[in-house]
Amino acid sequence: MPELHHFHGGLVLDGHKTESLARGLQQASLTERLFLPLRQHIGDHNKPRVEIGDHVLKGQVIASDSALICAAVHAPTSGTISAIENYPVAHPSGKMDTCIVIDVDGDDKAVEPDPADLESLAPTELIELICRAGIVGLGGAVFPTSPKLSRGKAQGIETLIINGVECEPYITCDDSLMRFNAAEVIRGTDYLQRILTPGTTYIAIEDNKPEAIAAMAKALAGHPLPDTEIIPIPTIYPSGGEKQLVQILTGKEVPHGQLAFDIGIFCQNVGTCAAITRALEKDEPLISRVVTISGDNIAQPGNWEVRLGTPINHLIELAGGYRHGTGG
Helix, strand or coil, X not given: CCCCCXXXXXXXXXXXXXXXXXXXXXXXXXXXXEXXXXXXXXXXCCEECCCCCCEECECCEEEECCCCCCCCEECCCCEEEEEEEEEECCCCCCCEEEEEEEEECXXXXXXXXCCCCHHHCCHHHHHHHHHHCCCECCCCCCCEHHHHHHHHHHHCCCEEEEEECCCCCCXXXXXXXXXXXXXXXXXXXXXXXXXXXXXXXXXXXXXXXXXXXXXHHHHHHHCCCCCEEEEEECCCECCCCHHHXXXXXXXXXXXXXXXXXXXXXXXXXXXXXXXHHHHHHHCCCCCEEEEEECCCCECCCEEEEEECCCCHHHHHHXXXXXXXXXXX
């Protein structure tokens, strides 16, 4: 167990976590239409690889670009392309951006997977598969994972940090993921170790998540990894921020204008680890993620595995709608 350090400031907040953890991890039903922005991440705009009227299968590439900082978009289910035009996107300004709209056919028919022989692949080949799957960071920044891995490998990584710290009030999607899909997170960590060859790996989880810590410890015992420790850390906001977490675990501060891998540290969210496992083992691109629907006015808060592009009103309906009226 490393000596834990402190960052300047920090808050102890009311968590409001238990409300959304009572029902386990649920599978969201398919909605009638999916809206997929061409820009789902930091980096260049993707270009459509489909036309209106095309029928697509789950997992099919529908938008991509050859730029280095980019991640392809895949169809989250089967259906027909009904529009490629501006729609409101998830942005505080309420701005609009180009989206591909899929009219869902309900069949959920997928592209035939073609899993690779992972044991024979070099780290650069694993990174290429992660690139093809459109994997991005699922902790918030949504940075494409493959260029981050390439640069981290080139820089040399001493410490790999798996971020299971979810310090924001109400949000429990990572907690739920670790409770129910811990083995996928651990195997994803294994693949990151194969690529980056770190000297030490820390899996950081806040101490208010005992069930997640227990599930991850059990998964790690069943799939041992070299020089890997699960580290419970104090529950203080914003300890899940990359720079704060680096300081807590290592005592090091990331210099202004630099990134963690510039000082030999690589951070990856637990959701990204699970997505990497699915991409490498099942040839499954990033088409879904765990989402928390919660708040004081949500009737039945919970966590759902949700296809990308699902309108928020569909998820609020799954959570029983609003307690008092239509919003707020």
